[in-house]
Amino acid sequence: MTEENKAEKKHCGSKKGAMLAYGFIQLGTGVISALSLSAIALSFCAIKQESKVFNECVKEFKGSGKSTSAAVRFCNGG
Numbered sequence: 564m565t566e567e568n569k570a571e572k573k574h575c576g577s578k579k580g581a582m583l584a585y586g587f588i589q590l591g592t593g594v595i596s597a598l599s600l601s602a603i604a605l606s607f608c609a610i611k612q613e614s615k616v617f618n619e620c621v622k623e624f625k626g627s628g629k630s631t632s633a634a635v636r637f638c639n640g641g
Contacts (some may be wrong), residue, residue: 617638623632
């Protein structure tokens, strides 16, 4: 009976290592996903600020009597 227990422990040991590796891989992918989502959120904040500045530029340029297309062209740098 003790030989059977030893054989079961050896068999379980190999599964234990595989499950441990799987756990670390899952943890790593979760961390990478969280970092990616935070980077995307920060880029949306930058886009929001850039669009606000662009809209203010267009309004200011249109206030000088120019057309909307001329204002957009000017604010895009063209």
